[in-house]
Amino acid sequence: MEKILEHIYENPLFSFTILLLVVLILPPIFEKFKLPGLVGLLVAGVLLGQNGLHLIDPKSETMKLFSDIGKIYLMFVAGLEIDLKEFKKTKDRSLTFGFSTFIFPLITGVLVGRWFGFSWNSSFLIGSLLASHTLLGFPIVQQLGKVKNRAVIITVGATIFTDISALLVLAVCVSIHQGDFTPQSLVWQLVTLAIYSAAVLFGLDWAGKEYFRRTGDQEGNQFLFILLALFIASFGAELINVEQIVGAFLAGLAVNDVLGGGPVEEKIEFVGSTLFIPFFFIGMGLLLDVPTFIETIQSDSLLVIGIVGGLILSKLVAALVIKFIYRYQWDEGLTMWSLSLPQVAATLAAALVAYETVNANQERLINESVLSTIIVLMLVTSILGPVLTDKFARRLPTPKANLDIIPEVDTPSEHSTLSEVFTVVVPIYNPRTERDLITMAALLARYSSGIIVPLSITPAHTHMDDPIQDLGLQNSRLLLDRALAISQEFAVETKPIIRIDDDVANGICRTAKEYNANLIVMGWSANTSFQARLFGNMIDKVFWSSHCPVAVMRLLKEPMNIHRVLIPVKYLSPQIMHIIRFTQQFAQTNQAQVTLLRVCDRKTPKAEMVTFEKELSQVVEQLQPTIEMTVRTIRNDNVAQAVLQVSHDYDMVILRSMRRRTVAGLAVSDVTTQLLKKLTCSVVLFGEPHNS
Known part of the structure; x- marks a missing residue:
């Protein structure tokens, strides 16, 4: 022994x-x-x-x-x-x-x-x-x-x-x-x-x-x-x-x-x-x-x-x-x-x-x-x-908001080219989520008289005459036919695309670039396995590679039935303002009410809370066209818990995808990760291009 x-x-x-x-x-x-x-x-x-x-x-x-x-x-x-x-x-x-x-x-x-x-x-x-x-x-x-x-x-x-x-x-x-x-x-x-x-x-x-x-x-x-x-x-x-x-x-x-x-x-x-x-x-x-x-x-x-x-x-x-x-x-x-x-x-x-x-x-x-x-x-x-x-x-002055960087969405003229039209690319790979994603994309595109590009990626095989390759293309056509039918319900111009590519994420990003897309709308696929963490899942790769914003969605209600939207806001930044603009597009076409929520810990001075709330209100007032958007500030030392409690009264929560840095190689906690695991309503994870 x-x-x-x-x-x-x-x-x-x-x-x-x-x-x-x-x-x-x-x-x-x-x-x-x-x-x-x-x-x-x-x-x-x-x-x-x-x-x-x-x-x-x-x-x-x-x-x-x-x-x-x-x-x-x-x-x-x-x-x-x-x-x-x-x-x-x-x-x-x-x-x-x-x-x-x-x-x-x-x-x-x-x-x-x-x-x-x-x-x-x-x-x-x-x-x-x-x-x-x-x-x-x-x-x-x-x-x-x-x-x-x-x-x-x-x-x-x-x-x-x-x-x-x-x-x-x-x-x-x-x-x-x-x-x-x-x-x-x-x-x-x-x-x-x-x-x-x-x-x-x-x-x-x-x-x-x-x-x-x-x-x-x-x-x-x-x-x-x-x-x-x-x-x-x-x-x-x-x-x-x-x-x-x-x-x-x-x-x-x-x-x-x-x-x-x-x-x-x-x-x-x-x-x-x-x-x-x-x-x-x-x-x-x-x-x-x-x-x-x-x-x-x-x-x-x-x-x-x-x-x-x-x-x-x-x-x-x-x-x-x-x-x-x-x-x-x-x-x-x-x-x-x-x-x-x-x-x-x-x-x-x-x-x-x-x-x-x-x-x-x-x-x-x-x-x-x-x-x-x-x-x-x-x-x-x-x-x-x-x-x-x-x-x-926390006593340092918060950077002032620069309202000039908020992107305006213009309605295209009769002579607009494809590159000037507001374009939403929608990768389709799950029939169960297809309707909700196309509906959401159509609502966003309709606001700007834009177009949607339903996209189906067929994995490439070594031999193009492989029966499996043909079967993949057939499935892609079925998905896109359904997408076209759904988009016609909203009277939105649609350009379905089938792409054969070795890498799905790269195929999505390349198509978005080729069509000069303004937004990518994707379905949620939570993968937290060791392999996904090490090599990255498809969503991670799209976030990293895309030239335009990416909205990853887990929709538990039909988009037409989402009327109360919550946006947690830590501080004013270009990224937060892009999220506000994105939400404005959706709220304007769906008559939704939007709440901007800031959670402060109990040590935050009252004066700082008031100042931030005023700055946030100024941002809301300058948005055109105006929508019903309120600003709310609460005190709680646990940000994730506070957002979870408030979210029970809302149909959808929009979160910012923020990459976690490590400190000497030691991982730090991430509030967004906690929320994604526990939220019981619809969720949108909004990510900016890497170089923004």
Whole structure:
């Protein structure tokens, strides 16, 4: 029996199964208690390791491989998350804040290290661990609609400077500790690193764009190309005696522009946040010695207070310096501080590298006390940072609505060409939903004297004379005949189209582009399987590829019987105004009543609620032709629950499709996803073109 158990424990497949089970179960449990999911992964590592159940050996080749890949992937995703376009717009101020929020924590860390008797080299390494930051609070800013605030933009841009500088200090400190350091070697390493960085940033950017241009829609190959680029850059960094995470971060920056927030980037981040990055945090937990950790907190409490308190104060000083230099508001300065507080991605990755770096005397660059303190720092800042961001960012001024960007729908003249006519493409693939979709499209098109294009995609076969191909075309003709009959009931011009295509989503988007469509109306097919999440379902692909807005519908009533419409509104934006215009088209032809609902938490100042309601009312008043549209504001800390309660009085809810970003590869919650699962009325998920 003992031999069987020993064989099981040494089996890599057993370790992998345990890791998957932990990643699946623990993070959601901790998130329910308002704790970051990564805390659950660290706890799991402790429980599975030498201080717990002894199920996984942190020194095993399997765990080392998973942990190394996770560490590299973590820094790669950190580079991917940086918006280079926004950085270029405010690069001067971003670099200024980046230098400020790097140098003050660096000096603080050096002073704390020297005060507690660490060498100059270890002290500088401790300082570099405090100098970077992870934008854990950024999704909160997104939800509040404050992403375009100047303070937020320069804080995001500053991440480039802090992470690169911190990784550079790490490289130098590792070189010194291993005894390879001389003034000449430092100069040589800096020159080599500069050349290598330029080669990665420009070389991978060029190679990626060229490869993507040549491969077109082959997302699988593009995914593999990006992974190959990541590991080549990481291995190349190791060849020039620089840590792998430096190459991974540079690779993330290099392919950032290539991916452009497209579907391949979603898949890369999904793989990271689902597998490799959680494995890294579990690996950190496996390395954590619980007795030493507890002893550090008790006996070295001053070290913990010095590092944690020094980080918090130095980041505050750095933000306030910029606040006074550029005369920002207090809330802007404090938001910059809160966003730059969390120490997760670069900090933990660099701390692990430093802990595993030993010299000829088998001395570590940082000891277990410092590693334990850094984990405490991560826990404190990953909770404190988002809490403070939520407090200060909601006080930032909300961007004013730009009414000029609301698209007007003109009635075409007698001499209009097809490209000037309001055109709705309706993919038909389910006979059960066909009538409702055609009816909805007809109502929208009739408002603008437009046309509808019922579309049936027949999957292509290798041989065009294949009987299955003929059967598919026959089914398509039946669907389109029904669509034509339905549209004639509304006296709307109809142009049925059959298309043979290898990819249904691409066929929809290409047809919409060929007919210069203004809108795509699709049926709902909820697919949440692992395969759909990894490779994307058809709706995801259409959202990503379409040149025009896409309205995905789950209609539980006939469109003619939908007379009460609810639109949840977080903040005024071009996307929300397009939804309002879309709803106006439907309401005008169907005599529907529309309610714009904003859910504020209980901390929202009354003045802010009143101001937002006035701005929203102004938008409604300027809509032509006018429709019955009311504005409603309620207080509730649970947005999804509030919308669900209000939705019981409505026939249809219109939601905005908003892509979720990840924070260092860790997924954040999505109110829209919760609503789609629980709404009991008709639903429209409205998505904008990717470049809008």
